[in-house]
Each structure stands twice: as C-alpha cells, then as structure tokens.
Amino acid sequence: MRILIADDHMLLRDTLVLYFQNEEGIETATAADFDEAERLLREGDGFDLVLLDYAMPGMEGLSGLTRMMQIPGHHRVALISGTASREVAEQALEAGAAGFLPKTLSARSLVNAVRFMALGEQYAPLDFLRAAEEEQQSHPLADKLSSRELEVLEGLTQGKSNKEIARDLDIREPTVKLHVKTLYRKIGAANRTQAAMIAKDQGLF
Structure with missing residues (x-):
C-alpha cells in the first residue's frame, strides 16, 4: 500500500511517516503543499491513498479535495485536519472523500483508519462527529x-x-x-x- 502524506507541518509529516514505518506493507511519500502533492501524484508510480491537510497552502478548502480526486488514477483521497468543523467533515464525505481524520487520532486508530480506507471503505470517527454535533447544538436559546x-x-x-x-x-x-x-x-x-x-x-x- 502506497500512501502520499501532504501537510505543510514537517513535524506532523515526520510523525506520520514514523507511524507507518512500523507497519508491514505500507510505503509513504510526503509533500509540503498541494502543488507538490499534485505533482507527485501525476508523476509518481501511483498511490493507493492520499492524505490531504485541509488547511495547507494551495488547498483552497474543499476545492483542493475535489481537484485531487479528479486526477486520473486509482487513488483515494482523505482529509486530515486539526481545525475543520463537523460540517466540513460531512461535506468532504458527501463529496466522495475516503475519510476524515482529525489530528487528535491515536497512532493505532490512524493506522487502522488508513487500512480501512485502503479497502474501499469510508472512515470518520463517530466520537468526533458526535462531539462536534453536541457542541454545535449548544446554544443559549x-x-x-x-x-x-x-x-x-x-x-x-x-x-x-x-x-x-x-x-x-x-x-x-x-x-x-x-x-x-x-x-x-x-x-x-x-x-x-x-x-x-x-x-x-x-x-x-
């Protein structure tokens, strides 16, 4: 399984690579912005899954997700984010994203989610969606x-x-x-x- 990790924070990229290095059968490549990720996807040997940081340079919100999914190939695309709302997560899933991964996920949960998505399933942590929904519903009136x-x-x-x-x-x-x-x-x-x-x-x- 080949994974492309696109995030503008070097520490996060390095951490994710370390996560996956300990997993058998997973190879990784990294990009620091959307343009580099697009170039690697178009020129590379093919990736099974692309992890896109929602807020990195060049993404332009969910339009970056759509553009990445439209690039020819058999890859699937998932969003990773530390700031995106439940609404953004739901819109991404509705648009056909392979999943939505909060940056608060544990290493084991992240690896399991990646394997799940690579099998063709759609992933989003229910606790994130429920917590966000409860927060959204908290209104004085x-x-x-x-x-x-x-x-x-x-x-x-x-x-x-x-x-x-x-x-x-x-x-x-x-x-x-x-x-x-x-x-x-x-x-x-x-x-x-x-x-x-x-x-x-x-x-x-």
Missing part, C-alpha cells in the same frame, strides 16, 4: 427549549401554520399549539412573528 419545541420553533421561522407543523412532525395540531404557547413563555415572545425574529436574530436557524 436552544438550551431553554425541548427538542420538540425547537422543531416547532423552526417551523415558525419558516412561516408554517400550526397545521403544517403538525403534519411535518406527525403530531396533533392541539399539541403544536401547546408547544407554541410554552416556547413563547420560555423565549419571551408575544406572537409567532416575534418568536421567529428572536430565533433568527440569535442565529438559531
């Missing part, structure tokens, strides 16, 4: 409401009637009215318009 009240409030911000919200959530209309009344009190709104404005002004939806 959202913390005041139940999950059902949040769903109802989202419907209000979309201008939906109680009947439409009830249909979308598969609950009875009187139940929606009760949730609306309760969430008004919790967020300090007098009516539907004010509730929607409060939610939007605080960036909830």
